[in-house]
Amino acid sequence: MPYLVNKLNFSSPRWSVLSRVLAATLGGYILATASSFFISQLLMTSVGKYQAIHIGLMLTFIVYACVAMWVFSVKTATKAWLGLLKLSISFVVATWLLMQFNGVAS
Amino acid sequence: MKDNFRQSMKWFHTWVGLVVGWILFFMFLTGSLGYFYQEITRWMEPERPFVVQQISTEELLDTAQIYLEKHAEGADGWDIMLPNIRDQNLRVGWRHPAEPGKKRGKYKIKVLDVNTGDKVERRATGGGRLLYRMHYRLHYLSTNISYWIVGFCSMLMLLAVITGVVIHKKIFTDFFTFRAKKGLPGWLDIHNVLSVIALPFHFMITYSGLLFFLFTYMVLSTNLQTNEDEYREMRKEIYPRTVHLDKTNQAAKMLDISFLYQQAKTTWQASELSYVEMFAANDVNAHALFVRHETDITYNPDDEITVNAVTGEIILSKHKQYTVAAMIHNGFFSLHEGQFSGPVARWVYFFTGLIGSAMIASGLILWTTKRKPKQMKKTNGPDFGYRLVEQLNIGTIVGLPIAIAMYFYANRLLPLDMANRINWEANVMFISWAILLIYPMFRPAAKAWYEQLQLATLVYIGLPLVNALTTDKHLFNSLNKQDWNLAGFDLTLLLVGGCFAFAAYKFKTLQISKRANNDREIEKQTNRPVQVANESLLPLQQVNKEKC
Amino acid sequence: MLVLTSLSFSIMVLFCLAMTKHREQVLESEVSMLAVRFFRPFAWLLLLFTGYLSVDMYGWSIGPALLFGALTIATLLLILLLTYRAKIVPELAIVLSLIASMSIFIA
Numbered sequence: 114m115p116y117l118v119n120k121l122n123f124s125s126p127r128w129s130v131l132s133r134v135l136a137a138t139l140g141g142y143i144l145a146t147a148s149s150f151f152i153s154q155l156l157m158t159s160v161g162k163y164q165a166i167h168i169g170l171m172l173t174f175i176v177y178a179c180v181a182m183w184v185f186s187v188k189t190a191t192k193a194w195l196g197l198l199k200l201s202i203s204f205v206v207a208t209w210l211l212m213q214f215n216g217v218a219s
Numbered sequence: 220m221k222d223n224f225r226q227s228m229k230w231f232h233t234w235v236g237l238v239v240g241w242i243l244f245f246m247f248l249t250g251s252l253g254y255f256y257q258e259i260t261r262w263m264e265p266e267r268p269f270v271v272q273q274i275s276t277e278e279l280l281d282t283a284q285i286y287l288e289k290h291a292e293g294a295d296g297w298d299i300m301l302p303n304i305r306d307q308n309l310r311v312g313w314r315h316p317a318e319p320g321k322k323r324g325k326y327k328i329k330v331l332d333v334n335t336g337d338k339v340e341r342r343a344t345g346g347g348r349l350l351y352r353m354h355y356r357l358h359y360l361s362t363n364i365s366y367w368i369v370g371f372c373s374m375l376m377l378l379a380v381i382t383g384v385v386i387h388k389k390i391f392t393d394f395f396t397f398r399a400k401k402g403l404p405g406w407l408d409i410h411n412v413l414s415v416i417a418l419p420f421h422f423m424i425t426y427s428g429l430l431f432f433l434f435t436y437m438v439l440s441t442n443l444q445t446n447e448d449e450y451r452e453m454r455k456e457i458y459p460r461t462v463h464l465d466k467t468n469q470a471a472k473m474l475d476i477s478f479l480y481q482q483a484k485t486t487w488q489a490s491e492l493s494y495v496e497m498f499a500a501n502d503v504n505a506h507a508l509f510v511r512h513e514t515d516i517t518y519n520p521d522d523e524i525t526v527n528a529v530t531g532e533i534i535l536s537k538h539k540q541y542t543v544a545a546m547i548h549n550g551f552f553s554l555h556e557g558q559f560s561g562p563v564a565r566w567v568y569f570f571t572g573l574i575g576s577a578m579i580a581s582g583l584i585l586w587t588t589k590r591k592p593k594q595m596k597k598t599n600g601p602d603f604g605y606r607l608v609e610q611l612n613i614g615t616i617v618g619l620p621i622a623i624a625m626y627f628y629a630n631r632l633l634p635l636d637m638a639n640r641i642n643w644e645a646n647v648m649f650i651s652w653a654i655l656l657i658y659p660m661f662r663p664a665a666k667a668w669y670e671q672l673q674l675a676t677l678v679y680i681g682l683p684l685v686n687a688l689t690t691d692k693h694l695f696n697s698l699n700k701q702d703w704n705l706a707g708f709d710l711t712l713l714l715v716g717g718c719f720a721f722a723a724y725k726f727k728t729l730q731i732s733k734r735a736n737n738d739r740e741i742e743k744q745t746n747r748p749v750q751v752a753n754e755s756l757l758p759l760q761q762v763n764k765e766k767c
Numbered sequence: 768m769l770v771l772t773s774l775s776f777s778i779m780v781l782f783c784l785a786m787t788k789h790r791e792q793v794l795e796s797e798v799s800m801l802a803v804r805f806f807r808p809f810a811w812l813l814l815l816f817t818g819y820l821s822v823d824m825y826g827w828s829i830g831p832a833l834l835f836g837a838l839t840i841a842t843l844l845l846i847l848l849l850t851y852r853a854k855i856v857p858e859l860a861i862v863l864s865l866i867a868s869m870s871i872f873i874a
Contacts (some may be wrong), residue, residue: 139359146440153444163453164542170437171548174429178377182385185231211484396781397846416842419835516828552826559829563768567836574843 134191137181140197145177147204154211225386232382236742237608238373240583241615244576246354251572253351254557254565257306258370260346262708263630265485265690267339268332270307282336283311284476286329287500295324295466297497299360299476303512304562307704308518343640344630345762350623355431358645363435370436371416376425383414390415406585415580418569421578427551457548459539464504472502473528482531483524484510497528505529513559517541517550519555580616587612610659617671618655624678625651631689665730672723679716683709771834773867774817775841780860781810783845792853820871
């Protein structure tokens with residue numbers, strides 16, 4: 114087993130790249146989804162439910178692109194994961210607060 | 220990742236582009252051909268008659284109606300597609316009533332010979348439609364898997380476009396800079412120029428491409444925010460449809476469609492009519508929808524007129540209501556498809572699409588050019604990864620155009636009564652591509668480039684000849700009959716062939732001059748590094764050529 | 768569309784002449800710095816006019832889309848000419864803009 118671990122060599126930059134790729138694809142997707150909740154809640158009262166959701170969805174690709182770029186620009190992969198986690202949670206919390214404020218069940 | 224933002228973005232741009240570059244090239248090239256899919260289909264169905272000029276719309280409508288009354292009995296709806304600048308044949312279509320257990324009935328489409336009023340027997344072919352569908356349907360894979368692969372590639376393309384702008388330091392000062400003869404910088408310039416001049420197009424086409432399957436890709440978000448009914452409601456709001464009356468099964472005598480058209484066209488100019496849809500034909504509820512050529516990127520209610528087919532009154536139907544977001548969404552679709560464009564604008568679209576393909580190709584070639592000096596010095600020869608990229612480059616950048624030509628050859632040469640003929644046309648294309656991808660494995664890169672360029676020349680120049688030998692719709696006849704779509708197709712093939720010939724010639728001469736340079740270098744016994752410049756320029760010329 | 772492309776070409780030539788390195792490439796004689804200073808503002812003005820023209824000819828939605836297409840094609844043409852036939856750029860720009868303005872007045 115230690116032999117295998119040695120062979121995998123977790124400190125190699127390859128693992129960092131793999132970790133970032135996962136962060137960008139999966140983490141980015143989750144964050145983009147979370148951002149779409151937030152945007153739609155933000156716009157819900159002014160433009161109506163369906164249009165708000167629609168706008169949120171259309172913007173996800175832009176959010177996703179920014180997130181992916183950001184993931185590959187920070188110093189370490191761990192930092193990228195933590196950042197994604199923080200942002201996703203803030204979006205979800207902000208969405209929840211907005212939902213309370215809007216007072217509509219969604 | 221790297222020390223500063225621009226450095227890490229540069230790294231990111233390189234790898235994002237490389238990973239899916241070949242699929243993107245495929246998508247861009249087949250997508251660009253899609254701008255001419257009707258013209259391609261027309262060429263691939265040589266049984267259709269030549270253009271017949273000067274027939275009034277009313278006469279055409281009568282011909283179509285007579286045919287439909289006779290052959291489309293029991294069909295709920297009819298379509299009449301009038302000859303236009305893109306497809307100069309009269310076509311009719313109808314949908315049979317759904318069989319029990321099925322959601323929709325079979326749809327049939329026939330091309331009519333306006334002289335006889337009868338249908339034209341056409342060969343089975345995938346046509347331009349199958350070719351352009353490949354750019355998002357990828358042919359062999361199942362629909363869902365294709366959409367996800369295409370979406371993934373498009374997302375990476377979007378990233379490549381954005382990071383490309385970020386890392387391009389001198390986007391304005393180098394706006395017009397193109398140093399043709401300086402090797403690696405030359406390649407970089409070409410990649411930059413092709414990217415920058417069509418940047419609005421690249422962004423638009425990628426982003427709108429993603430919007431096409433918005434609800435597929437963002438399924439998690441949609442599912443969490445809406446239940447099934449709400450989802451249906453939302454889609455109705457985003458893709459509004461006009462509601463049409465259904466059949467009542469009470470037969471009624473319809474007026475002539477040409478007469479209805481007289482009623483409808485009051486506000487339109489002549490020859491603007493694009494197609495007619497008849498709903499609930501020969502029923503009390505029968506009504507015809509006249510649609511003219513698109514005059515707007517967004518929805519223009521004046522483009523459609525509905526007429527009651529029994530009484531001949533214009534029905535003031537409620538216009539489709541678009542929300543602002545839906546209008547933007549729909550506008551992106553129109554921009555992507557370019558259905559609104561006239562002949563010149565269509566060529567611009569096609570050409571810009573080719574610029575996109577060439578941009579991707581030049582990026583891929585840039586990757587190998589940059590690494591070439593280092594790889595060539597390795598004692599065991601270049602790395603596996605490097606060789607793989609080079610092979611894929613050769614097999615895709617020159618190989619794919621050849622494979623597409625093979626699709627056209629298959630159309631002309633496969634036996635007409637062959638079973639699964641449509642599938643085989645596509646199979647021929649993909650088999651040829653596979654061969655051309657494998658072939659460079661057994662040849663030195665420079666030789667493989669040169670040979671495939673020659674082959675490309677041969678197949679493109681040969682295609683009009685094969686056309687002349689197998690059909691009567693060849694260049695001589697089409698020019699004589701002034702059928703510009705048909706003639707244009709053959710002429711374009713010759714032009715593309717010529718471009719490949721030029722690229723091959725250029726490749727060879729630069730190859731020779733490079734070798735001469737090398738010899739001189741060796742004679743001089745200097746230690747200067749061998750220039751990769753010229754040699755790398757060659758494939759690039761070819762990429763430029765492809766745009767022709 | 769051809770009018771738009773011709774005008775786009777002239778616009779891009781003006782932008783290009785405003786840059787010293789390209790001016791040297793294209794023009795044989797020296798141009799006074801005063802004139803050069805007017806190239807860029809003039810190019811923007813012409814771009815504005817072409818934008819207006821495109822909307823006037825094709826409507827507010829199709830017009831701008833075609834303008835972008837025209838700019839792309841014109842720039843590609845200019846870049847290729849700059850590399851291979853730089854000297855004919857000014858003449859071509861003048862001829863094209865003449866043709867364009869003529870066809871505007873006729874139409």
